[in-house]
Amino acid sequence: EVQLVQSGAEVKKPGESLKISCKGSGYSFINYWIGWVRQMPGKGLEWMGIIYPGDSDTRYSPSFQGQVTISADKSISTAYLQWSSLKASDTAMYYCARRSGQVFEIWGQGTMVTVSS
Amino acid sequence: EIVLTQSPGTLSLSPGERATLSCRASQSVGSRYLAWYQQKPGQAPRLLIQDASSRATGIPDRFSGSGSGTDFTLTISRLEPEDFAVYYCQQYGSSPYTFGQGTKLEI
Numbered sequence: 001e002v003q004l005v006q007s008g009a010e011v012k013k014p015g016e017s018l019k020i021s022c023k024g025s026g027y028s029f030i031n032y033w034i035g036w037v038r039q040m041p042g043k044g045l046e047w048m049g050i051i052y053p054g055d056s057d058t059r060y061s062p063s064f065q066g067q068v069t070i071s072a073d074k075s076i077s078t079a080y081l082q083w084s085s086l087k088a089s090d091t092a093m094y095y096c097a098r099r100s101g102q103v104f105e106i107w108g109q110g111t112m113v114t115v116s117s
Numbered sequence: 118e119i120v121l122t123q124s125p126g127t128l129s130l131s132p133g134e135r136a137t138l139s140c141r142a143s144q145s146v147g148s149r150y151l152a153w154y155q156q157k158p159g160q161a162p163r164l165l166i167q168d169a170s171s172r173a174t175g176i177p178d179r180f181s182g183s184g185s186g187t188d189f190t191l192t193i194s195r196l197e198p199e200d201f202a203v204y205y206c207q208q209y210g211s212s213p214y215t216f217g218q219g220t221k222l223e224i
Contacts, residue, residue: 037162037216045154045162045205045216061213062118095161102209103152105173107161 002026004034004096004108011114012086019082020111022096029077030054033099036070036081039110040092050099051079086115119143119208121217128222136193138220140206145186147210153182153191156219157202165204166191196222 007021022034035050049060053072060070072079079096094111097104120143130136140151149169154162164173166182169189179194193200201224206217 044219045156045207047207047214047216049213059212063213097161101167102150102214103164103167103173103207104154104162105164107163110161 002098002106004098004106006094006096006108006111009112009114011116013117014086014088014115016086016115017082017084018086018113019080020094020113022079022081022108024077024079024098027098030074034072034079035097035099035104036068036079037095037097037104038064038092039095045095048081053077053079086113088115088117091115118213119146119211119215121206121208121215123204123206123217123220125220126218128220129224130196130222131224132196132198134196136191136196136200136222138191138193138204138222140184140189140191140217142187142189142208145210146208149185150208150210151182151184151189152207152209153180154205154207155200155202156205162205193222198224 005023030053033050036048038046048064049070051058051070053074069082096108098106122141124139151169153166156162170182181192183190203219203221205219
């Protein structure tokens with residue numbers, strides 16, 4: 001079965017760093033782009049960026065460029081989304097998704113990140 | 118970046134009725150580079166339609182998509198109780214691949 005399994009919920013303080021993960025299984029991880037999507041509480045979906053694990057080619061939405069870092073470790077079939085200094089406005093559910101063609105066909109279950117002092 | 122505007126914001130219908138959801142792009146998304154997703158409370162989104170009108174694997178044929186350029190429509194021919202959810206369109210004609218703000222389909 002093709003699936004993406006994300007790391008668990010996180011509660012952090014402003015200014016702290018964080019790295020969340022997304023592990024793919026059931027398919028060739030290096031051959032599909034993985035994207036990250038933000039959903040703030042009660043709001044819609046926002047496309048953050050994508051990475052091709054085969055060569056780590058990464059594209060960011062201008063809205064998220066410089067705010068987060070997307071990376072991947074193909075040896076363990078895992079993609080990451082990280083922050084160096086969290087803000088309260090980073091509180092959201094974050095989804096990873098596998099791109100097939102140009103669409104997000106397979107989604108992870110989501111990781112809730114709460115940033116609060 | 119391309120802005121997608123979905124209408125209406127909320128659509129109130131009953132099971133058995135027909136639903137028509139609209140997605141309008143601020144500029145052409147390149148013919149048919151548009152997808153639709155369904156999201157139920159507490160769940161990840163699910164792909165319904167890609168390339169404006171192609172149903173994803175396992176999606177019932179009561180879901181259909183149409184349109185091109187800047188105007189797209191998702192139609193649910195006869196609503197089932199499980200169809201009440203939020204629906205998002207997404208364009209992939211131009212990076213960043215933006216989403217619309219969503220249409221909530223409620224009973």
